[in-house]
Amino acid sequence: MATLAHGTPEIAAEEPVNYLNVEHGWKSWLFTTDHKRIAVLYLISITLMFFVGGFMAVLFRINLLEPEGIFSAETYNRLFSMHGIVMVFFFLVPSIPATLANFLIPIMIGAKDLAFPRINLLSWYIYVVGAILTMYAVVRGGVDTGWTFYAPYSSTFSNSYVLAAAFGVFTAGFSSILTGLNFIVTVHKMRAPGMTWSRLPLFVWSNYATGLIQVLGTPVLAIVLLLLAFERIAHVGIFDPNIGGDPILFQHLFWFYSHPAVYIMILPGMGVISEIVSCFSRKRVFGYNFVAFSSMAIAVLSFVVWGHHMFITGESVYTGLAFSFLSFMVAVPSAIKVFNWTATMYKGSVSFDTPMLYAFGFIGLFTIGGLTGLFLATLATDVATHGTYFVVAHFHYVMVGGMVMAFLGGIHFWWPKMTGRMYSEAWSKFAALIVFIGFNLTFFPQFILGYMGMPRRYHAYPPEFQALNVLSSAGASVLGVGYIIPMIYLLWSLKYGPKAGPNPWGAAGLEWQTQSPPTTFNFDETPIVTEEAYNYGPLEEVIG
Amino acid sequence: MAETVIPVGQEPTAEETHLRHHFATPAQQMDAATLGMWTFLITEVLFFGGMFAAYAIYRGMYMDAFASTSEFMNVVLGGTNTAVLICSSLTMALGVRAAQLSNRKQLQLFLVLTMIFGTIFLVIKGFEYHAKWVEHLVPGFNFHYPIPQFERHAQILFFLYFCMTGMHALHMIVGLGLLSYLLIQATRKVFSATYYAPVEMIGLYWHFVDIVWIFLFPLLYLIGHRK
C-alpha cells in the first residue's frame, strides 16, 4: 500500500525494539509522550472504571430480583447513579477515542505521533484526577442524582456527594476536550504525503467527527455542571424555581452536550465496524464517501436534537415538533451506515474471526437500538415510554450492544498490533457468543417492561414485573461472565500468546504495514500514500 | 502538508525552531499550534456560551428586574476596566510583533506592561466585588435588594454576574500565569523570528479573554442605561 520515502531512519528496524520495550520502569510510562503508551495507560484506566461500573450494575440487578428490593432505596439510588456516571463519563466517552484511536490515528495517517503529545499525556492525567474525584464521592457515600444531575434535585435537595461527583465529571470533560482537539489538529495537519481526505480510513473519519462533538459539546456540559455546583454552594441560583429560575434550562444545557455525547460514544464504534467488516470481507467498504459523509452528518445533526429529551416537560408543541423531526433526520445517516456495512459483505470473502463476530453483533444490536430510538423520536410514543425501562433498553442496545461490542471487536482486531501477540481463537469466539446471549437476555425483557410502564430508577416495583426482571438479572450475570473471560485470555496472551507478525489478518491500512508492536515513531520512514483505503484488489464492478 | 522533508542547511536548525520530533517542518508545527489554539478558543466560546444563553433567556423573561440592577453596577470602574483591557490587548499585540522581529527587550517590556494592565483589571474587579458584598448583593450569601419588587429576579442577574465575571477573572489569572511563563522564556532568549509560536498563541488567548469582557461589560453594566 505504501512505498517508503527517503528520510532518516530513526530507529533500526530490528524486530525486538518496539514502543513497549524501548524503555522500562514506571517513569518511562508516567512521563511518556508516545501516543501508543498513553493509549495503553488509558486502556488500563478505563478497563478499571468499566469493572467498577459493571460491579455496581451487578449489585443493582441483584436488588431487582425481588419486587420490594433487597437493598435500601438509598443504596440502590447510589448504585444506579454511580453506574451511570462511571460508565458514561469514565468508560463510554473515552473508550474508543482515548485508547484505540489514540493508538491508531497517527499510524493510520502515517504520522509519528498526535499533534500535541504532551497535551495527550495531560488529558490522561486530567482523566485520572476526574476519576479520583468521582471515586472519592463513591467512597464517601456516593451520589444519588442519576447521571443526569437534574436540578433542582441535585442543586438543592440531594444529601449525597453531588459536588465531588460533579467536579469529577467536570474535570473528565476537559480530558475529553483535549483528546478531541488533538484528533482534529492531527487529522488536519499531520497526514503523510499522499494521505488525502478521501483516502482516510473510515475509523479516522469517525473519530474526527467525534472530535468535533467533543470540542463543541463538552464545554457546555462543563459550564452547566459548574453553574449547578455554584448553585448548590450558594443555595440559590439560576435553576432555582423559588427565585424565578427555570429547572428546565438545566436540561436544555445538559442535553445540548449529552445528546451529542451519545454520538461521541457511538461514532468511534461505527468507525471500528467499518474497518472490521472491510477486512474480514476482503473488500472495499461499500460507498466509502457516503459512510464518511454520514459520520459528519451525524456530528452536525447531533447538535440540533437535544430537545427530544424534553417532550413531556411542557416545552411548546412546536419545539417538540421541530426536535422530533430533526431526530428522525439524524436516523438517516445511521441507517446509511448499517446498509453499507451489509452491502460491503456482498460478493466478499467473509471469514468468521472473533472481531467479525463482534461486528455482526454490533450491526444486529445497533439496528435494534437505532430502530427503538424511533419510538422515542415519535412524539406520541415517547409520551408512553419516556422515563421507563424502554428508554433504558434502547440506550443499552446502542451503548452496550453497539459501543461495547465495537470496543471489544476493536480490541480483538488490533490486539496483535498493540501487543504483538495473538489470543486464543476458541476462547475469544466463545466469549463473543456469551456476551451476545447475555446482552440480549439482559436487555430485551426491558423493552417489554418499559412499555408495560415500569419506571426507571425504581428500587422496588409491582410484583407482576418480577418475572422479566429476574430474566434480566440472569442475563446480566451471563453478560458479566462474558466480560471477564476476555480479560483472562487477553492477559494470558501477553505472555503466552503466539507472535502475531505485522499483519495477521491480511488487512489493508497503514497500521498493518509497520511492525507489531510498532516502534516509538511508528514507521522507520515516513510513508507516502498512493492508494485508496481498503485496497483489497482492483475495482471490478460498478452497480448503478 | 505537501512537502515532507526539507533540505537541511538552508533553513534554521531544529534547535533554533524548537521543532519537535514528530513534525516534519517548522511550518507544519506552527500550523498545528495555530489550529489547535483556535479550536481551543472555540471550546471557550461554547463554555461562556452556556452562561450567555442563560443570560439571554432570563433577560427576556425578567427585563425590568435585570435593567434595574444597572443602578448598582459601577459603570465608572467597569468602563475603566474596559479601557485597561483594551490597552492590554494593544501591548500584547505589540509584544507578539516584538517577538516576530526578534526584539527581546521590547518583548519583555510589552509582556510586563500587559501583565500590569491585567493586574490593574483584577484589582479593580476585586474592589467591585467587595462593594457588592458591602451592598448585600451577593446571592445566596447576603442578598438584600433595595427594590423589593425585583428582589427575586435580580438575584438571577447577580448570580450570573458573579459566575460570568468570576469565570472571566479566572481566565485572566490563568492568562497572567501564562504571561509570566512567557516572560521567563523571553529572558532566557528562547523566542526569535524563527520561533515565537507560544507568544502568538498566548496572545490569541489574551485577546479572547478581552473580547469576552467586551461582551460582558454592556450586558451586565449598561442594560438599564439603554432606556
Place this chain on the structure above:
Amino acid sequence: MLANLLPLFADLPLFPPVASKQAGQIDDLYWFLVAVSAIMTAVIFIGVVGFAFKYRRRANAHPTQIEGSTVLELTWSILPFLVMLVMFWWGAELFFQAQNPPKDAMEVFVTGKQWMWKVQYPDGTREIDALHVPVGQPVKLTMASEDVIHSFSIPAFRVRHDVVPGHYDNLWFTPTKPGKYHLFCTEYCGNQHAGMVGWVYAMEPREYTKWASGGGGEGSLADQGEALFQQNGCSTCHLLDQQGRCPMLRGIYNKPVQLADGRTVTADDAYLRESILDPNAKIVSGFEPNIMPNFKGQLSEENVIQLIAYIKSLSPNTPASQQAGGAPPPITPSKGARAASAANAAGGATSGQVKQ
C-alpha cells in the same frame, strides 16, 4: 431455587392494559413502529447472515471489489426517511391532541411532593396516592410540584407529563375501561422515588357518583379557597365589589389584564398562581408594587389551587369552572360565590360550609 421461580412465569403479563381512549390510539402507532422495526431488523439480519454465509471464505475465496452505488445509497436514505415521515406525522397528530383537553373535561388537581401525590377534586374531596375517575368522561389534570421535578404517569392510559416546580403542567385522558391501574412517578425525585406510586380507579359513572358523594367534609375547593382568602387577609385589599388597594377579583378569571409595563396577559391559572406567590412579577396597570406580601413559602401548592378555585368561582361564566357530566355536582359555583360574598359583606365572617 429454579422451581420457586417457575410460578413467576405462569401468569406473565407482557402488555399493559388498554384503559383509555388515548391508549388504543397510541398502541396502533406503537404496533406500526414495531412492525416497521421488525421488518427492518429482518432485512438487515437476512442481509448480514445471507451474505456472510453465501460469500463465506470457503465458498468464495476471491472477493469482487465494488465501489458503491449512488442509486442504492439514495434509495436506502430516502425510503426509510419517507417511512419515518409517516411516524413523525402520526406521532405529532396524537401529541397535538394530547395538548388540547376538551372543553367539557372534568378538572382534577394534583400536587407532587417528595414522595406522594396529593389529589384535590373541585368538590373539595382530597386523596393521597389515589385518583378516582369516571369511565367515559374526559379528565384534565392540573399539576404542580412542591419541590423537585416529578413525572405523573399512568401506563394503562399511556399518559405522562413532567410536573416541574414553578408552574402548572396539564394532561388529560378519557378512561374507557373500569379497573384499578398503576400510577407512577417517572422522573427520579430522590430517596423514595419508587414509593411515589399510587392507584388510579376508573369507575362506572354511577359508582363514581356514589363514591364522590361520600367525601369532602371541608366544603368545595372554592370554599376552602375562600376560607384561606379570609385567613390570609387577602380580602382587606382585594375588595369584592369595588377596587381597593389591590385589583378587584370578581370576573377576572380568563380575562385579559392590562399590566403596568404595557403588556396584556390573560388571567389564567398560571398567571393567578404567579400573582399569589410572587405578586410583584406582574403588576396590574394602575396599582403600586410591594403592597401585597410574597406568599412564596407561606402557601402550599394545594392552598394556591384552593385560592384559584375561589377566584374562578367569582367568574361564574368561564368554561373552566363548569362541572362535567360524570363529575359530582358539588355546588353551583355562582351561588356559592354569591353566598360567600354576601357573608363577606355582612362582616367578614369566614364561611366554609356553603356546600349544599
